[in-house]
Amino acid sequence: MQQYIIRRLILMIPTVLVITIFTFGLLRIMPGDFIVAQMAEARGVDEEQMAIWRAELGLDEPAYTQYVEWIGGVVTGDWGTSFWQNEPVLHVIGRALPISIELGVLAIVIGIAISLPIGVLSAVRQDTWMDYLGRGISIAGISVPNFFLATLIIIYGARWFGFFPTQVYQNPLDDPIANLKQFLPGAIVLGTALSAQNMRMLRTTMLETLRADYVRTARAKGLRESGVIFRHAFRNALIPVVTLLGFQISVAIGGSVIVETVFGMNGIGRNYIAAVQQRDYPLVQGILLVLVSATLITNLLVDLSYSYLDPRIRY
Amino acid sequence: MVASAEQVDVGGVPAELIKSKPIYSRLWAFAKRRPLGAVSGVMCLLILITAIGAWTGAFVPYDPIALNARDRLAPVWSESNDGSKFFILGTDDIGRDMFSRIIEGAKISVFFGIGVAAIAVFIGGFIGLISSYIGGIVDLIVQRIVDALQTVPLLVLAIAIVSISGPGIMKGFWILAFLSIPRPVRVIRGSVLAVREEMYIEAARSLGATDIRVMFRHVLPNVMAPMIVLASYILAVAIIVEASLSFLGIGAQPPTPSWGAMLSGNGAVFFSTNPRLALMPGLAISVVVFATNMFGDALRDELDPRLRGSQ
Numbered sequence: 001m002q003q004y005i006i007r008r009l010i011l012m013i014p015t016v017l018v019i020t021i022f023t024f025g026l027l028r029i030m031p032g033d034f035i036v037a038q039m040a041e042a043r044g045v046d047e048e049q050m051a052i053w054r055a056e057l058g059l060d061e062p063a064y065t066q067y068v069e070w071i072g073g074v075v076t077g078d079w080g081t082s083f084w085q086n087e088p089v090l091h092v093i094g095r096a097l098p099i100s101i102e103l104g105v106l107a108i109v110i111g112i113a114i115s116l117p118i119g120v121l122s123a124v125r126q127d128t129w130m131d132y133l134g135r136g137i138s139i140a141g142i143s144v145p146n147f148f149l150a151t152l153i154i155i156y157g158a159r160w161f162g163f164f165p166t167q168v169y170q171n172p173l174d175d176p177i178a179n180l181k182q183f184l185p186g187a188i189v190l191g192t193a194l195s196a197q198n199m200r201m202l203r204t205t206m207l208e209t210l211r212a213d214y215v216r217t218a219r220a221k222g223l224r225e226s227g228v229i230f231r232h233a234f235r236n237a238l239i240p241v242v243t244l245l246g247f248q249i250s251v252a253i254g255g256s257v258i259v260e261t262v263f264g265m266n267g268i269g270r271n272y273i274a275a276v277q278q279r280d281y282p283l284v285q286g287i288l289l290v291l292v293s294a295t296l297i298t299n300l301l302v303d304l305s306y307s308y309l310d311p312r313i314r315y
Numbered sequence: 316m317v318a319s320a321e322q323v324d325v326g327g328v329p330a331e332l333i334k335s336k337p338i339y340s341r342l343w344a345f346a347k348r349r350p351l352g353a354v355s356g357v358m359c360l361l362i363l364i365t366a367i368g369a370w371t372g373a374f375v376p377y378d379p380i381a382l383n384a385r386d387r388l389a390p391v392w393s394e395s396n397d398g399s400k401f402f403i404l405g406t407d408d409i410g411r412d413m414f415s416r417i418i419e420g421a422k423i424s425v426f427f428g429i430g431v432a433a434i435a436v437f438i439g440g441f442i443g444l445i446s447s448y449i450g451g452i453v454d455l456i457v458q459r460i461v462d463a464l465q466t467v468p469l470l471v472l473a474i475a476i477v478s479i480s481g482p483g484i485m486k487g488f489w490i491l492a493f494l495s496i497p498r499p500v501r502v503i504r505g506s507v508l509a510v511r512e513e514m515y516i517e518a519a520r521s522l523g524a525t526d527i528r529v530m531f532r533h534v535l536p537n538v539m540a541p542m543i544v545l546a547s548y549i550l551a552v553a554i555i556v557e558a559s560l561s562f563l564g565i566g567a568q569p570p571t572p573s574w575g576a577m578l579s580g581n582g583a584v585f586f587s588t589n590p591r592l593a594l595m596p597g598l599a600i601s602v603v604v605f606a607t608n609m610f611g612d613a614l615r616d617e618l619d620p621r622l623r624g625s626q
Contacts, residue, residue: 019463026475132351135351142551143602143608144597145601148600269471277478291471292466
């Protein structure tokens with residue numbers, strides 16, 4: 001088991017390297033660079049001055065030199081300075097990451113809280129009105145576009161409930177209530193979509209496991225139905241759901257661009273989009289590095305959780 | 316198997332059950348078994364007819380991009396100021412007929428979704444079928460590439476690539492089609508790996524069937540069911556991603572009446588006084604995606620024998 005973990009961690013490094021090289025190349029291929037993006041506003045800046053600026057930012061060196069310098073910096077803890085925000089990349093990410101993480105965690109919690117009971121109920125009472133209602137709700141959850149739902153929450157939340165959260169980020173340690181007020185609408189929007197996916201998957205897997213032989217044995221033994229469902233079927237049904245959850249965690253960490261834009265939160269997603277549009281190479285690369293590493297680590301944790309849920313799975 | 320014309324009882328089973336039934340009675344049986352699927356199937360059909368009608372211009376009463384400042388913000392079911400036109404769903408803030416725009420938006424969304432799903436399923440299915448069947452180093456490379464493409468969330472990668480290529484609905488279309496290919500490759504892989512070990516495959520090969528024949532004549536028909544369901548899912552996702560890109564301003568450019576675009580600019584600004592400007596496209600997206608997802612769900616329940624319910 002330990003050897004497996006170590007092997008996986010070591011294999012992560014080439015994957016991360018390949019992805020960073022790929023994005024590095026992709027960014028450099030993009031037409032225009034940061035200077036050009038800034039020049040869209042100002043006018044009358046001649047070539048000479050642009051060249052000086054480029055040299056300052058280190059953009060005049062060949063691509064592989066830039067890459068090697070950047071990787072060297074990453075390993076030693078210097079992730080470069082964001083062209084656009086003129087701050088160390090680590091500072092920018094350090095500001096934005098907690099927001100995205102909190103939003104993501106809240107969304108996943110809401111998603112689990114909604115999807116688990118409905119999913120189990122829908123499977124146990126298949127083809128009854130409860131099943132149809134559950135499926136209808138969950139499909140509606142993934143069908144309504146999240147920007148639409150977000151706009152509705154903002155407008156009608158303000159109109160009907162007098163709900164006006166402040167835009168400036170409230171630290172949860174200082175003022176948890178205000179912080180929750182800020183994050184809850186976005187978390188609800190994200191969470192309903194996530195819960196819909198979970199609910200469908202859980203329903204499918206529960207239906208499969210409820211028809212398995214060991215469940216029949218448990219019932220034949222005289223076990224109560226609730227025991228059959230929760231102690232036997234549910235645990236095994238959870239395995240694909242956990243896979244889905246892992247995927248959702250990495251999506252949630254990536255920050256939902258739309259939700260952050262609509263609710264005006266300064267999270268990873270929003271920073272990422274703005275950085276890409278501005279051709280802010282250090283920031284884009286830094287964020288992608290964080291996102292990819294988080295995804296790979298989450299995948300590893302998901303794989304490890306399989307052996308907890310199903311003891312037959314051993315590494 | 317008994318030919319349908321003969322009235323022969325086989326092993327005590329009456330002939331009526333062995334003859335294959337006409338298509339309409341099979342459809343009716345499906346509708347009774349899966350009411351939700353039938354309702355959503357009809358909805359999908361209506362939406363498809365609407366889209367085709369919009370394409371031929373039949374259901375679009377007025378030009379969806381023609382400005383008409385005198386009839387700005389007309390309410391639902393009203394006449395224009397000079398009495399020449401009738402606005403079923405009113406007009407938007409620069410006088411364009413909302414009904415025409417919604418129908419035109421249906422055309423955009425539906426064809427976008429169908430196109431993306433078709434390309435993704437055909438190309439992805441093809442690649443996945445061959446790669447999984449052959450196995451070995453080819454399969455290894457393909458799966459690593461597919462994994463890498465799936466690491467970054469779809470919308471994030473789509474936005475990044477659109478930032479390179481520039482906005483526009485056709486660019487978004489090709490980008491999304493490309494990014495949707497990995498999913499079918501993965502899905503078909505599971506089925507192919509299972510089917511590959513079946514007896515009838517071994518039998519076919521021992522009779523001298525070439526790999527290509529085995530792949531397309533024997534494996535393919537047995538792995539199509541999850542692909543059909545996946546196609547409906549990709550369709551729904553494509554519609555939402557297109558709407559999201561248009562909402563962010565990097566998808567369909569004005570004056571193209573994409574539903575997502577209608578929700579952002581004008582819809583949001585005028586929401587307090589005229590919520591219908593935003594509510595209508597939003598509801599349209601929700602209804603179309605809902606019907607597609609519901610129908611895909613019903614198809615999956617139908618095609619997957621392990622999930623048969625209380626029959």
